[in-house]
Amino acid sequence: MTEHEHVRVAVIGSGFGGLGAAVRLRREGVTDFVVLERADSVGGTWRDNSYPGCACDVPSHLYSFSFAPNPDWPRTFSGQEHIRAYLEHVTDVFRLRSHLRFNSEVKMMTWDAERLRWVVETSSGTLTADVVVSATGPLSDPKTPDVPGIDTFPGKVFHSARWDHDYDLRGKRVAMVGTGASAIQIVPSIQPDVAKLTLFQRTPPWVMPRVDRPITGAERWLHRQLPFTSQARRGLLWGLRELQVQAFTKRPNELGLVEQLAKRNMARAIKDPELRAKLTPSYRIGCKRILLSSTYYPALAQPNVDVVASGLGEVRGSTVVAADGTEAEVDAIVFGTGFHVTDMPIADRVVGAEGKTLAEAWGSGMKSLRGATAAGFPNWMTIIGPNTGLGNSSMILMIESQLNYMADYLRQLDVLGGRAALDARPGAVDAWNHRVQERMKRTVWNTGGCTSWYLDDNGVNTTIWPGTTTEFRGATRRVDLAEYDLLRPPPEPEAAPKRRTKKRVEAGA
Numbered sequence: 001m002t003e004h005e006h007v008r009v010a011v012i013g014s015g016f017g018g019l020g021a022a023v024r025l026r027r028e029g030v031t032d033f034v035v036l037e038r039a040d041s042v043g044g045t046w047r048d049n050s051y052p053g054c055a056c057d058v059p060s061h062l063y064s065f066s067f068a069p070n071p072d073w074p075r076t077f078s079g080q081e082h083i084r085a086y087l088e089h090v091t092d093v094f095r096l097r098s099h100l101r102f103n104s105e106v107k108m109m110t111w112d113a114e115r116l117r118w119v120v121e122t123s124s125g126t127l128t129a130d131v132v133v134s135a136t137g138p139l140s141d142p143k144t145p146d147v148p149g150i151d152t153f154p155g156k157v158f159h160s161a162r163w164d165h166d167y168d169l170r171g172k173r174v175a176m177v178g179t180g181a182s183a184i185q186i187v188p189s190i191q192p193d194v195a196k197l198t199l200f201q202r203t204p205p206w207v208m209p210r211v212d213r214p215i216t217g218a219e220r221w222l223h224r225q226l227p228f229t230s231q232a233r234r235g236l237l238w239g240l241r242e243l244q245v246q247a248f249t250k251r252p253n254e255l256g257l258v259e260q261l262a263k264r265n266m267a268r269a270i271k272d273p274e275l276r277a278k279l280t281p282s283y284r285i286g287c288k289r290i291l292l293s294s295t296y297y298p299a300l301a302q303p304n305v306d307v308v309a310s311g312l313g314e315v316r317g318s319t320v321v322a323a324d325g326t327e328a329e330v331d332a333i334v335f336g337t338g339f340h341v342t343d344m345p346i347a348d349r350v351v352g353a354e355g356k357t358l359a360e361a362w363g364s365g366m367k368s369l370r371g372a373t374a375a376g377f378p379n380w381m382t383i384i385g386p387n388t389g390l391g392n393s394s395m396i397l398m399i400e401s402q403l404n405y406m407a408d409y410l411r412q413l414d415v416l417g418g419r420a421a422l423d424a425r426p427g428a429v430d431a432w433n434h435r436v437q438e439r440m441k442r443t444v445w446n447t448g449g450c451t452s453w454y455l456d457d458n459g460v461n462t463t464i465w466p467g468t469t470t471e472f473r474g475a476t477r478r479v480d481l482a483e484y485d486l487l488r489p490p491p492e493p494e495a496a497p498k499r500r501t502k503k504r505v506e507a508g509a
């Protein structure tokens with residue numbers, strides 16, 4: 001058998017999740033690890049999304065690592081280039097560069113049940129790892145709809161997450177497809193420059209004003225000199241969002257008041273009643289992600305913008321045709337149509353103990369134990385796995401909870417000693433998912449009357465966490481060994497020459 005380079009941990013991805021995992025591994029004293037990244041720099045989401053207007057929609061002081069506060073955020077909602085620079089800075093400060101392997105796309109990882117390790121095949125070679133931490137991101141593989149006739153389009157076509165900066169949109173007739181979080185940032189950024197903007201809207205979003213402003217020099221000075229002020233700011237931002245969770249998860253009707261505020265936000269900018277009607281959602285606010293913008297509606301009110309209340313149905317040469325038959329001649333089509341979320345591509349590339357891929361194991365829907373591990377995939381865990389997404393707060397809070405879980409998982413393996421692997425018990429996975437889905441029943445995401453990207457093809461919400469970030473922190477503080485089977489390697493051939501089978505014992509026993 002070919003011997004490959006072996007590491008204790010292989011982390012996949014170098015966004016907030018992968019870099020956070022790397023810092024945490026170092027803090028736990030684990031230095032024998034690599035971070036495999038398909039691109040040629042760190043940043044994940046914030047490297048790939050560079051469209052005009054790209055910024056976070058959770059305030060920067062909360063959308064950053066608790067262990068790496070940044071007193072110098074330039075705005076309350078910082079832009080993509082600043083978040084990307086922050087992640088580069090984290091990489092340097094925590095000396096992660098020596099662990100990074102760029103241009104290393106993971107093509108396949110296969111569980112070696114004999115040696116209790118993962119064989120990880122990448123575009124830059126193969127290695128083996130005791131543990132794999134997959135931080136490939138929930139929103140990292142763009143999804144573009146299969147529009148009939150798109151091949152006949154003579155102009156430019158690209159996805160918001162792969163913006164073509166060489167193409168000059170100035171003076172062009174542009175079709176923007178989609179009205180999600182990216183689209184509502186792109187529309188006001190390009191509207192003043194383009195000749196015509198035709199927006200294809202399948203479902204209107206609820207949009208609340210975004211209170212974005214530069215962070216003053218005095219504030220930054222204060223945060224630098226007295227770091228607790230920055231922590232207090234973060235604490236306040238976090239606390240306010242924790243208080244909102246009850247309305248999302250238990251009392252969606254209370255959100256009616258928020259709808260009134262959102263309608264007022266629209267009415268301030270959109271005076272045409274016909275356009276207002278097109279832009280008014282018919283589902284409960286919060287069912288889809290609430291979007292924040294103070295410039296989206298004013299841009300839609302401009303004479304060079306047409307809102308088509310229908311999805312893009314077909315392309316005939318340079319004519320784009322909506323599902324409702326509306327036609328427009330355009331020079332470029334920009335897809336703001338989201339990502340492969342409930343069908344994450346990495347799941348096709350993980351082959352577990354039974355020889356099945358994770359995608360096959362998840363055939364009837366993504367399922368994990370505590371958002372991290374999956375039955376039949378020993379010593380494999382994911383950051384931002386199933387049901388760990390948030391509708392209203394910072395994903396970095398969830399990532400850091402998952403890093404606690406990862407750290408305890410490795411500690412448990414150390415305590416168990418020798419060569420060992422933990423495999424989530426199917427019963428524990430089912431019990432966790434049953435609890436999650438029971439809680440989901442009352443949430444606005446399930447009852448709000450919308451079809452969102454939070455739901456999979458079966459209509460099951462496998463993406464959102466139906467609770468507070470505090471509850472998730474509690475649920476991921478420790479690994480409960482009773483939820484795992486402990487795997488040990490089979491005895492050496494000399495000791496047991498007749499059979500080579502893996503030994504499975506109850507970890508909690």
Ligand SMILES: Cc1cc2nc3c(=O)[nH]c(=O)nc-3n(C[C@H](O)[C@H](O)[C@H](O)COP(=O)(O)OP(=O)(O)OC[C@H]3O[C@@H](n4cnc5c(N)ncnc54)[C@H](O)[C@@H]3O)c2cc1C
Binds near residue numbers: 017042045394
């Ligand atoms: C435009 C946009 C705005 C957002 N704004 C917010 C916000 O305001 N607040 C919030 O909480 N969340 C926001 N999010 C969600 C955001 O994705 C998460 O907050 C967070 O950045 C995810 O980090 P991650 O490391 O898990 O994934 P990513 O940042 O997506 O990183 C995944 C990395 O894995 C790499 N990778 C993937 N597959 C492979 C492979 N097979 N082999 C090797 N490498 C691979 C990718 O190249 C990438 O670098 C936003 C997302 C988008 C797209």
